[in-house]
Amino acid sequence: MKPNWMQPEAVRAGIRGMIAMLVLAGLILLGSRRLAHFDAALVGYLFASLFAMFGITYRYSMWLQRPPTAMYWRRGWQAIFRRRARASNLGLGLRRTISAFALNVFIFRRSFLRGLAHWLIMWGCLIGCGITFPLVFGWIHFEFAGEGYEFYRAYVFGFPTLAFGVESWLGFMIFHGLVWASFLVIAGVMLAMRRRMRNHDALVMQRFGEDILPLFMLFAVSITGLMLVVSYSWLNGFAYEFLSITHAVTVIFTLLWMPFGKFFHLFQRPAQIGVAFYKDAGASGDQAICARCDEPFASRMHIEDLIEVEKQLGYHYEMATESTDHYQRICPRCRRVSLALAQGQAWKKS
Amino acid sequence: MPVPADKFFFIDANRCIGCQSCVQACSECDTHKGHSMIHLEYVNRRESPQTLPVVCMHCDSPTCAEVCPADAIKRTEDGVVQSARKPRCIACNNCVLACPFGVPKMETSMELMMKCDMCYDRTSVGKKPMCATVCPSGALHFGTMAEMEAMRPLSRPINQFQFGAQTIHTKVRMMVPKHSAITHLDVADGMFDSETADDGDAMLSAAVFELPIL
Numbered sequence: 001m002k003p004n005w006m007q008p009e010a011v012r013a014g015i016r017g018m019i020a021m022l023v024l025a026g027l028i029l030l031g032s033r034r035l036a037h038f039d040a041a042l043v044g045y046l047f048a049s050l051f052a053m054f055g056i057t058y059r060y061s062m063w064l065q066r067p068p069t070a071m072y073w074r075r076g077w078q079a080i081f082r083r084r085a086r087a088s089n090l091g092l093g094l095r096r097t098i099s100a101f102a103l104n105v106f107i108f109r110r111s112f113l114r115g116l117a118h119w120l121i122m123w124g125c126l127i128g129c130g131i132t133f134p135l136v137f138g139w140i141h142f143e144f145a146g147e148g149y150e151f152y153r154a155y156v157f158g159f160p161t162l163a164f165g166v167e168s169w170l171g172f173m174i175f176h177g178l179v180w181a182s183f184l185v186i187a188g189v190m191l192a193m194r195r196r197m198r199n200h201d202a203l204v205m206q207r208f209g210e211d212i213l214p215l216f217m218l219f220a221v222s223i224t225g226l227m228l229v230v231s232y233s234w235l236n237g238f239a240y241e242f243l244s245i246t247h248a249v250t251v252i253f254t255l256l257w258m259p260f261g262k263f264f265h266l267f268q269r270p271a272q273i274g275v276a277f278y279k280d281a282g283a284s285g286d287q288a289i290c291a292r293c294d295e296p297f298a299s300r301m302h303i304e305d306l307i308e309v310e311k312q313l314g315y316h317y318e319m320a321t322e323s324t325d326h327y328q329r330i331c332p333r334c335r336r337v338s339l340a341l342a343q344g345q346a347w348k349k350s
Numbered sequence: 351m352p353v354p355a356d357k358f359f360f361i362d363a364n365r366c367i368g369c370q371s372c373v374q375a376c377s378e379c380d381t382h383k384g385h386s387m388i389h390l391e392y393v394n395r396r397e398s399p400q401t402l403p404v405v406c407m408h409c410d411s412p413t414c415a416e417v418c419p420a421d422a423i424k425r426t427e428d429g430v431v432q433s434a435r436k437p438r439c440i441a442c443n444n445c446v447l448a449c450p451f452g453v454p455k456m457e458t459s460m461e462l463m464m465k466c467d468m469c470y471d472r473t474s475v476g477k478k479p480m481c482a483t484v485c486p487s488g489a490l491h492f493g494t495m496a497e498m499e500a501m502r503p504l505s506r507p508i509n510q511f512q513f514g515a516q517t518i519h520t521k522v523r524m525m526v527p528k529h530s531a532i533t534h535l536d537v538a539d540g541m542f543d544s545e546t547a548d549d550g551d552a553m554l555s556a557a558v559f560e561l562p563i564l
Contacts, residue, residue: 201381268440271419
């Protein structure tokens, strides 16, 4: 038998990971104008990012090859682009994206503090990544605009864009973007750690690598980044080199950890939108009728897909009765009742 | 800490009196605060007062986890199938529809599947699950095999179930007659032509079977 890393799905995932990594490398060469705007001091971040790209694509590809994931990946896209609902899906998709991802409404419903912690961490990370990655890749750089030294112009992929005063309010906000991101992340991490230290459910379920380590890493990245600002703003660069190396280590470790731990949910969660459209498509189609109580209980498409997935997974819920050919055609309530009645029958027979 | 290896969850649906204690107690558990994970079903409310409590059976090979596209449902090393991991669950409903026992619940507003996790915050430190703590009739019991043998001399626990061609083994045990030859419960035996008063009576007679007066 072949070892795991030589299985066909692992080889496929590895090839996709390599392609994604090479595409990113190509975009870095392109966006930085053949590294003309690449900052050599950030080379450690660059290689960590390339590795993260490989790892994330590898894991994503492996995940997509699981039978249920493959099925709903395909079905989700079909539902989004189904002919009769394309126009309405556009608006609905936008609304769902804002509600779920921009506002985290569903997490706030789980608990306000949980929602707040997630919202702060998420926006802090998004702002941080939005600034850091383009800078590391050389996709954004700044040059003085005009003759003097009073205006900066941002260049994106080498193309000139917005100009702003060096001492202006906008300039202050832009150059301290990572500071604001750190404030958000630190506040969110504090709330999350409070929950993890106090709530019984969190205490019993959490795992260090999965739940605690990511919070430590986000905190470490944020706090060392802030210390850099403190050093050059108020301490005349005291311990700057040490701090910059420490910050680099925390960021690089976080990047390397991205494909393995909890951070990977960032890439899984968009499936939530596809599922919502799949449910819409199911609700507007034929419904599955329970073979025992004759009541509708799910979309027929969902039940047929589930039967196919179970077959692929090696389950055998097929039944040879007059009423149904498959146990999936029984609604959940009838399943609950039927088992208890089977127990009653066992007593009756005895 | 794992659930003690000598402690088991026993279900005897016949003994359920429909008091709802388990439902209320379940909602007070810290792992699913405010949400009761128990299904308390009437077998056929028009014909019979018989009710039955349904908790997760914690399958050795959980179908709910296998069909989850987000890989959100995990089984701990001590055999407890946990609720969906909150960061991963995408609320697709696959687990709800696939579970052969009909256990998982979908909390649509939170986009989250929740299910009985055997009160893992309690059982992992040797305490009883909330429902088993309050059940007055013994329909739900958490304890050792020896305790159960002493309490129910005419019953024995089994953990093998048949759903069509699929055999499922579970961590949770269900009580059957001690001297019957059955090795498993086949759900088909209770599935069709069963919503009659006679079935309610079958469950009732099973409950009184072990009373000292008979």
